Amino acid sequence: MPILKVDRVTLSFGGVTVLSNVSFDVEEKSICSIIGPNGAGKTSIVNSINGFYRPENGRIIFSGNDIIRKPSHKIAALGIGRTFQQIELYTGLTSVENMLAGRHMLFNSGMISCALFYGKARRQEVEHRRAVEKIIDLLEIEPIRDEVVGNLSYGLRKRVELGRALAMEPSLLILDEPMAGMNAEEKEDMVRFILDIYDLKGTSILLIEHDMGVVMDISHKVVVLDFGVKIADGAPEEVSVNPAVIEAYLGRKKA
Amino acid sequence: MKLFGTFDVRYTQCTAIFRTLTHKITFVVFLLVLCFLPLIAGEQLLSLLTHIAITSITVLGLMILVGYAGQISLGQSAFMAVGAYASGLLITLCGFPFLLALPCAGLAGGLAGLIFGIPSLRLKGFYLAMATLAASFIIPWLIVWVRPDITGGVYPGLTVPPPVIFGFTFNTETSMFYLVITITLIMIYLAKNITRTRIGRAFVAIRDNDLAAEVLGINIFKYKLMAFFICSVYAGISGALWGHWQRALNPEHFTLMDSVWYLGMVVVGGLGSIMGAVFGAAFIRILEYFVTAVAPILEGWLPEGLAGGYAIYIFVGLGALTFGMSMILFLIFQPRGINHAWRVFLASLRLHPFSD
Numbered sequence: 001m002p003i004l005k006v007d008r009v010t011l012s013f014g015g016v017t018v019l020s021n022v023s024f025d026v027e028e029k030s031i032c033s034i035i036g037p038n039g040a041g042k043t044s045i046v047n048s049i050n051g052f053y054r055p056e057n058g059r060i061i062f063s064g065n066d067i068i069r070k071p072s073h074k075i076a077a078l079g080i081g082r083t084f085q086q087i088e089l090y091t092g093l094t095s096v097e098n099m100l101a102g103r104h105m106l107f108n109s110g111m112i113s114c115a116l117f118y119g120k121a122r123r124q125e126v127e128h129r130r131a132v133e134k135i136i137d138l139l140e141i142e143p144i145r146d147e148v149v150g151n152l153s154y155g156l157r158k159r160v161e162l163g164r165a166l167a168m169e170p171s172l173l174i175l176d177e178p179m180a181g182m183n184a185e186e187k188e189d190m191v192r193f194i195l196d197i198y199d200l201k202g203t204s205i206l207l208i209e210h211d212m213g214v215v216m217d218i219s220h221k222v223v224v225l226d227f228g229v230k231i232a233d234g235a236p237e238e239v240s241v242n243p244a245v246i247e248a249y250l251g252r253k254k255a
Numbered sequence: 256m257k258l259f260g261t262f263d264v265r266y267t268q269c270t271a272i273f274r275t276l277t278h279k280i281t282f283v284v285f286l287l288v289l290c291f292l293p294l295i296a297g298e299q300l301l302s303l304l305t306h307i308a309i310t311s312i313t314v315l316g317l318m319i320l321v322g323y324a325g326q327i328s329l330g331q332s333a334f335m336a337v338g339a340y341a342s343g344l345l346i347t348l349c350g351f352p353f354l355l356a357l358p359c360a361g362l363a364g365g366l367a368g369l370i371f372g373i374p375s376l377r378l379k380g381f382y383l384a385m386a387t388l389a390a391s392f393i394i395p396w397l398i399v400w401v402r403p404d405i406t407g408g409v410y411p412g413l414t415v416p417p418p419v420i421f422g423f424t425f426n427t428e429t430s431m432f433y434l435v436i437t438i439t440l441i442m443i444y445l446a447k448n449i450t451r452t453r454i455g456r457a458f459v460a461i462r463d464n465d466l467a468a469e470v471l472g473i474n475i476f477k478y479k480l481m482a483f484f485i486c487s488v489y490a491g492i493s494g495a496l497w498g499h500w501q502r503a504l505n506p507e508h509f510t511l512m513d514s515v516w517y518l519g520m521v522v523v524g525g526l527g528s529i530m531g532a533v534f535g536a537a538f539i540r541i542l543e544y545f546v547t548a549v550a551p552i553l554e555g556w557l558p559e560g561l562a563g564g565y566a567i568y569i570f571v572g573l574g575a576l577t578f579g580m581s582m583i584l585f586l587i588f589q590p591r592g593i594n595h596a597w598r599v600f601l602a603s604l605r606l607h608p609f610s611d
Contacts, residue, residue, distance in 0.1 A: 050470050076472035088467035090460045092527065096269075101456040105472035109453060111481065117448035122267070125452060129266040168471060 003028045003172055003204045009058035011048055018044045019228045026206055033207045033215045036225035042208045046174050051075045077105050081170030083161045085177045091150035095160045098149055099132045102167035135163045155186045174206045270451050289436055293429040301432045303544055308439040309496050310536040314520045315446045316489025318532040321521050324482035325462025327383050330371050330390025331490050332513035338364035338491025339498035343415040353418040357495055364491020365484045372483025376476050395506035412505040415498045431500055447529050458482055523585050525592020534593040546573050
């Protein structure tokens with residue numbers, strides 16, 4: 001039973017087709033990667049899942065709900081968390097506050113309760129702070145928990161962003177190039193965190209990544225896009241020998 | 256910044272308003288000073304402090320809207336008018352007690368703010384400012400022209416009775432001072448609570464990155480409207496207090512220029528800080544007080560015939576001049592406002608003698 005089913009999705013901007021008839025499934029409790037050359041439509045797929053873009057055709061089914069016409073915040077509430085290619089943190093808040101803001105929809109205290117800081121609001125602040133501390137532990141960012149994220153380095157900000165997505169307690173975690181611009185050591189850390197999350201929480205993960213070593217190592221399934229068309233999907237070892245994939249990446253051999 | 260040697264052992268301590276004993280003692284001393292001030296201070300000083308406190312309430316609301324949620328409103332003084340008239344009319348016409356009329360005034364202001372906040376769904380920044388500008392014209396117009404028989408129009412205006420709580424009439428400068436300060440402290444506390452809980456975080460999320468906020472499950476439109484609502488509830492309560500303090504209302508008391516001044520106070524105080532709202536209100540009101548004091552002196556110095564020869568013209572011109580000047584100076588030299596300067600000062604005190 002797939003947790004996410006992308007079914008013949010077509011998306012175009014003013015006549016330019018970005019995605020045409022793309023279909024793939026993300027199985028429950030699996031790591032699925034989307035790869036493809038620049039401009040293949042990887043981020044467009046993710047943005048369509050999130051409700052940023054409105055595909056004109058096709059369906060996107062998440063845990064039995066068609067989410068293609070839903071507003072973004074409702075899609076998030078169903079259990080899809082994500083990180084962004086360019087880091088999109090709340091720069092004025094601290095790491096802890098960013099993660100608490102990620103848990104926003106898990107709170108249900110109202111305006112009056114918050115204004116009085118009494119009862120539910122007070123209880124939930126503590127309760128969710130405790131949950132956030134567990135994520136801080138997992139991602140090893142204890143020393144920067146009270147730092148304003150605007151002042152943090154790139155690698156740490158990526159980590160806080162992952163923490164914020166995790167704080168939502170999603171059943172599907174979408175990671176858009178979590179390792180872009182990192183050195184080998186930071187990449188190793190990031191892979192370790194992703195595998196930890198997968199092992200400990202059993203979260204399904206949809207990963208967009210350019211580092212083939214990482215993709216082939218950790219994914220259960222790889223989907224290859226080229227110019228908005230899916231050219232292959234399957235287990236990493238199948239995809240890596242697929243002639244269409246080799247052609248998309250390396251070009252055609254001269255006859 | 257936390258004091259060295261202060262360790263949190265409970266999560267509630269991380270968000271506590273008064274974290275250390277020193278904080279608590281300072282606050283109690285501050286309260287005592289406020290309590291005993293009327294014994295030594297003259298009416299003029301009390302009146303200035305009351306004015307600062309009333310202004311602080313409306314600036315607090317605007318601080319939540321502008322400093323936290325990142326929206327903008329040029330209708331703040333119009334929402335104050337709604338609160339002022341609501342409270343005045345509810346007491347004189349419907350015989351409401353003051354303690355019931357005040358929240359109703361807040362609610363009336365809030366609803367007005369909600370209506371003028373709707374364009375924030377589509378508009379940002381400058382365009383949103385233009386849309387809320389409409390409130391500054393529509394609301395006074397409604398007050399003057401819809402039922403002038405009830406509101407009194409521009410002339411004679413509306414006479415508002417002094418507040419009465421359980422038979423006690425707040426009709427002196429001293430009693431008004433106590434009442435206004437108490438309400439202001441409560442409003443500061445509520446604002447602080449809003450900003451340290453989920454709602455405040457949602458506001459900052461929208462300010463810093465609205466696209467990410469939406470994807471991470473924050474209903475942007477709902478929270479933008481909530482920011483407008485909270486902002487204008489503060490305006491409504493502030494307006495109601497102002498009406499009961501002045502005891503006479505006229506739509507011309509609530510001008511667009513006042514809304515601009517309130518925005519200026521938010522900037523001078525420091526965007527995104529609750530205490531900044533109080534600092535900003537205090538700074539501009541004290542500046543205004545000095546301008547009022549200086550204007551008659553200048554009148555004697557200036558050559559005959561200049562500025563029409565009237566102190567009031569000099570006051571108006573000098574007021575705009577100093578206000579504009581202080582805004583420019585703050586934006587250049589202290590763009591993060593008085594609150595930031597105050598934090599830096601406190602930090603340097605703590606680090607003494609290791610700070611310069």
